[in-house]
Amino acid sequence: MTHFDTIIIGGGPAGMMATISSAFHGKQTLLIEKNKRLGKKLAGTGGGRCNVTNNGNLDDLLAGIPGNGRFLYSVFSQFDNHDIINFFEENGCALKVEDHGRMFPVTDKSRTIIACLEDKIAELGGQVLTNTEVLSVKKKDELFQVKTADTSYTSQQVIVTTGGKTYPSTGSTGFGHEVARHFKLAVTPLESAESPLLTEFDHKALQGISLDEVTLTYDKHVITHDLLFTHFGLSGPAALRLSSFVKGGETLQLDLLPHLSSQELASYLESEREKSLKNALKAHLPERLADYLARDYPEKVKQVTPKELDSLLTKIKALPIKVTGKMSLAKSFVTKGGVDLKEINPKTLESKKVPGLHFAGEVMDINAHTGGFNITSALCTGWVAGSQFPNSWL
């Protein structure tokens, strides 16, 4: 069979959910994925545990999607994160909530989520072709022609869910942007988002240290979340979130103990004056970080002069870190930019110029924070795109 009502290109979260929705709405549906397996990028999220959604309210969702989240108002009114949670629970895949509302399968295995989506596609009669790359999409006489290396498929409707352009080894290489350009739709410039930060800092001393709930500040942007020192700079959610607001050349301030004021810290140190400074700091900070901070000061707390105390408190509460750049697009987590939202109807996700052509997921100019927000956007837009019927059928 080479004719389908709906063909979906790309089997990430957006494509799998679009396939489920399309088949659920009674359409003959084909999903084409170039990898051997579906959901390769999804499998790597949440450290391999699959951060499938976030359990926040609508305001939390919009705050978690700094890149054009408002475009999704109508999508979320049709299918939102709570529908995602219900979907998995109803289909035998129990979820649990972790910090910052992040949701994972109770099994802590991405495979569980992907298997649940695959099983649902099969149950609803959606067809899946893996190991098959779509080479071109054209439209002739109201029908789309979707070409792979050995077959030409036709359909009334195409949903492009090929993702962005980060981690190209997962299959997301920007093919959907080419499809958009073929149909003369605008694509906004692509940039790294949720990118680890390259910094000018003593990386060797701090590499590998991870911190819970620190505050990273640049200008009016204040982000409290976990942070990781790496061999090149900063990673972890706090750095990834701040990456949307910097390019290189900026100096960030890191508050290592945001829950304690400078005054509280000074009183604490006063109460520990007989201790070594290193040991006093270790009560609040990881050992290597305490060593690093204490190395420029006298050994004992009681030997620290008022001027030295001021300088130490500044290092703990506002450690300056100079950003020299961001990781390349390929090594960032999310793509900022994509198919221009002016081209897309926010209710149906259909192209305004090309009837029957839909977009869902990261291929669109929408970028969110890690923490489940991109995946929420992908699954919800996938559902909505899959539930549409081309006008010619109505």
Ligand SMILES: Cc1cc2nc3c(=O)[nH]c(=O)nc-3n(C[C@H](O)[C@H](O)[C@H](O)COP(=O)(O)OP(=O)(O)OC[C@H]3O[C@@H](n4cnc5c(N)ncnc54)[C@H](O)[C@@H]3O)c2cc1C
């Ligand atoms: C390491 C990492 C960690 C992340 N962690 C998080 C997180 O914790 N929370 C969060 O919200 N987001 C996270 N993200 C982002 C999230 O994974 C993506 O936003 C999401 O997967 C996008 O879904 P999608 O379906 O739009 O595209 P993708 O998941 O990129 O899927 C697109 C699919 O299309 C296929 N494809 C492309 N071209 C073709 C073609 N020509 N023919 C056939 N198939 C094609 C690809 O092979 C791919 O499988 C992370 C990303 C990375 C890289």
